[in-house]
Amino acid sequence: MKKTFVVDTNVILHSHQALFSFQEHDVVIPLGVIEELDRFKGFNDERGREARQASRELDRLRTRGTLAKGVPLDSGGTLQIMIDSEIEIHLGYGLDPHKVDNRILACALSLKQQNRNVVLISKDINCRIKADALGINTEDFETNKVDIDELYSGWREMVMPVSRIETFLREEGVDYPEEDLFRNEFLLLKAAENENKTALAKYDGAQKRLLPLFHYNSRPWGVEALNLQQKFAIELLLCNEIQLVTLVGRAGTGKTLLALACGLQKTIDEHLFRKLLVSRPIMPLGKDIGYLPGSKDEKLSHWMQPIFDNLEFVMDRLYKNSDDVDKKIRFLIESQKVQIEAITYIRGRSIPKQYLIVDEAQNLTPHEVKTIISRAGEGTKVVLTGDPYQIDNPYLDSSSNGLNFVIEKFKDHQLFGHIILHKSERSSLSALASELLQS
Numbered sequence: 001m002k003k004t005f006v007v008d009t010n011v012i013l014h015s016h017q018a019l020f021s022f023q024e025h026d027v028v029i030p031l032g033v034i035e036e037l038d039r040f041k042g043f044n045d046e047r048g049r050e051a052r053q054a055s056r057e058l059d060r061l062r063t064r065g066t067l068a069k070g071v072p073l074d075s076g077g078t079l080q081i082m083i084d085s086e087i088e089i090h091l092g093y094g095l096d097p098h099k100v101d102n103r104i105l106a107c108a109l110s111l112k113q114q115n116r117n118v119v120l121i122s123k124d125i126n127c128r129i130k131a132d133a134l135g136i137n138t139e140d141f142e143t144n145k146v147d148i149d150e151l152y153s154g155w156r157e158m159v160m161p162v163s164r165i166e167t168f169l170r171e172e173g174v175d176y177p178e179e180d181l182f183r184n185e186f187l188l189l190k191a192a193e194n195e196n197k198t199a200l201a202k203y204d205g206a207q208k209r210l211l212p213l214f215h216y217n218s219r220p221w222g223v224e225a226l227n228l229q230q231k232f233a234i235e236l237l238l239c240n241e242i243q244l245v246t247l248v249g250r251a252g253t254g255k256t257l258l259a260l261a262c263g264l265q266k267t268i269d270e271h272l273f274r275k276l277l278v279s280r281p282i283m284p285l286g287k288d289i290g291y292l293p294g295s296k297d298e299k300l301s302h303w304m305q306p307i308f309d310n311l312e313f314v315m316d317r318l319y320k321n322s323d324d325v326d327k328k329i330r331f332l333i334e335s336q337k338v339q340i341e342a343i344t345y346i347r348g349r350s351i352p353k354q355y356l357i358v359d360e361a362q363n364l365t366p367h368e369v370k371t372i373i374s375r376a377g378e379g380t381k382v383v384l385t386g387d388p389y390q391i392d393n394p395y396l397d398s399s400s401n402g403l404n405f406v407i408e409k410f411k412d413h414q415l416f417g418h419i420i421l422h423k424s425e426r427s428s429l430s431a432l433a434s435e436l437l438q439s
Contacts, residue, residue, distance in 0.1 A: 001117055004028055006108045008122035009036040009100070010395045011141045013047045015367050016054040018121075021143055024076035029058075030107040031083050032100040045344050046368045082107050101127050108136045123395040146404040148388055151248070152411045154419035155186035155232055162191035165199050173211045176203065184242060184417040186232045200228075202235065205414060214239065221269075222317035223261035226425045230254055236417035237262035237383065240272065244373065246361075246407050246418045247385045252426030255385040256359050257310045263355040263383070264314065268337060273355040273381070275336055278307050280359040281343045281368075281393075304340045307359065311338070343372065352377030361403040362386035363393045369402030 003025040011018045012033065019027060040051035061079060064071040070080035095102045101124065108131065112118045120131045120138040131138040168174040168189065181187075183205030191197035201210040213231065215238045225231040229249075236245045237259060247255040263276040308329070315325040332338040343358070358364075358372060361384040369384070376382050384406060388398040398404070410416035424430050 002026065004111055004116045004118050006030065006104065006111065006118060006120045007033065008104055008120070008124060008127060009033045009040075010123040011121050012037065012054045013040060013050050014123055014141060014365055014395060015143070016050045016057060018141060018143070019054065019057055019079065020073060020075065021141075022075070022077060026070070026077050027073070027079045028107065028111065029079065029081045030104045031081060032103040032107075034058075034081060036100055046365065046371070050367070082111075095130075101130070105131055105134060105136065109134060112136060123400075140400070145399045146408045148398045148404060151388075151404060151420070152182070152407055152418060154417070155188065155229070157188045157190060159190050159192050162193045162197050165189050165191050165197060168199055168201065168210060168212070173209045175208060176210045177208050181205075182412045183414050184236070186235075186419070188228065200231065202232075205412075218265075220258075220261040220265040221314050223257060223314060225258075226254070227423045229419055229421045229423070230258060230425070232419045233258050233421065234262060236419060238266065239417070241415075242417045243376070243381050243415045244406075244410060244417075245381070245383045246403065246410075246416075247383065247421060248388065248403065248407070248418075249421030250387050250389065250424060252424035252430040253421035254425050255387075255421060256306065256357070257313060259357045259359075259383045259385055260307070260310050261314050263357055264338075266381070267355050268332075273379070274353045276338045276355045276357070277341060277351065278304075278338065278357045278359065279341045279343050279346055280304065280307070281361075281363045304342075307340055343368070346372060346375060349375055350377050351375045351380050353379035355381050355383070357383045357385065359385050361406075362388045362391050362398075362401045363396065364402040365393075365396065366400075366402045366405040369406050373406070 003022075005022045005025055006028045007018060037051045037054055040047050041055060042048060043051070058067065058081075061067065061071050067079070067081040068083070070078040073079055095105070097103065097106070104127070105120070108118050108120045112135075118136060120128070120136050121141055122128050122131070122138065123141055128138045128140070164174060181203040183203065185203045187201045187203065187210065189199040189201055189210075200213050200216065202213060203209075204211050213235045215235050216231065218234055218238055220234065220238065225234050233247055233254075236242055247259065249255050260276075260278070263273075263278075267273045267276045311329050311332075312325060315328050319325050319328060333340070343364070356376065361369065363386070364372070373382055384403055386401075386403045388401055388404055391397060391401060393401070407418050411418060
């Protein structure tokens with residue numbers, strides 16, 4: 001049965017391609033959505049970019065007919081812009097007709113009263129709740145969603161004969177022709193006859209071999225792996241052949257710390273990269289960064305403080321004097337060997353031969369992550385870290401964020417590596433809080 005999808009503004013701001021994602025069904029854009037797109041189009045961020053792209057697409061569709069009556073789409077459906085008339089009649093008492101969300105609901109109700117099979121598509125949870133209360137079928141925008149319970153972990157245990165493990169250790173590798181592993185997936189090998197006989201391996205998909213960890217004993221800038229997953233993470237972060245790494249874990253698991261320490265080693269010690277570029281999305285809980293006093297660098301310092309905290313931790317392990325720590329960090333920043341930048345200022349740049357760390361990547365949409373990775377020039381390594389359970393973006397969740405999207409799409413590519421970090425190593429209190437205070 002043909003459906004009529006009423007699309008909320010936040011869906012289009014998530015991805016302007018949503019206009020063409022409903023196959024042979026009809027798409028209705030309430031006029032209030034166009035008003036909101038007009039307000040967002042001047043923003044200097046991904047929302048502004050999506051708003052501008054959506055406006056261009058709608059303007060292009062005008063050549064096919066009158067948008068008010070509906071124009072044909074290549075998929076077989078139609079796209080219509082609907083004037084939200086008779087708002088008070090359709091909404092009834094209790095909902096403010098001046099709010100765009102309520103006017104969108106009014107359009108959906110009006111279409112429903114025409115006996116059309118209406119579905120409201122919105123990424124706003126409260127809008128979906130109100131729609132359900134009014135008897136309107138409603139859904140989230142499901143494109144690019146990943147089931148977090150089935151998220152690729154990056155490693156697994158494998159039981160094999162003790163003789164094969166001994167061969168692996170003696171010959172520094174063993175053939176593995178089976179097709180049941182992902183490229184660059186890690187393994188904890190356990191002997192069938194003796195569980196205490198173990199080894200760590202990484203699957204090389206090109207050679208179809210299990211290989212030992214090349215960086216097994218590495219301690220980048222004095223930071224040592226404290227558990228199995230951290231050993232795997234260091235291997236990925238230091239391996240030159242792997243150009244895209246994702247690290248997922250709760251607070252205190254060492255994602256950002258390990259990425260920074262390995263980035264410093266590859267940039268400062270090995271001179272493999274020109275600079276270490278660290279970025280994170282600005283997701284303010286109050287007013288935006290523009291309201292803060294000071295220059296751009298002074299504004300950014302508030303949002304980048306977690307990065308500086310991790311830099312101080314690394315330096316504290318090398319320098320006992322706090323003055324030396326401050327001087328070293330200041331030197332790295334002033335010499336631009338380490339550069340701190342907001343995601344907003346990365347779009348449009350070309351980033352060659354740099355070690356790029358994007359922290360808190362769970363707050364990015366799939367399109368934003370694509371934009372960032374596509375900025376990577378020749379010789380650049382990209383590291384995305386984040387916790388899909390701690391999302392500040394109101395229109396993303398643990399299944400729809402860009403970090404999970406990248407993991408799902410890249411998980412069997414030779415240039416990609418991923419690991420989920422489970423154990424908190426920040427402190428005993430931090431580990432206990434992560435365990436007991438899960439929401």
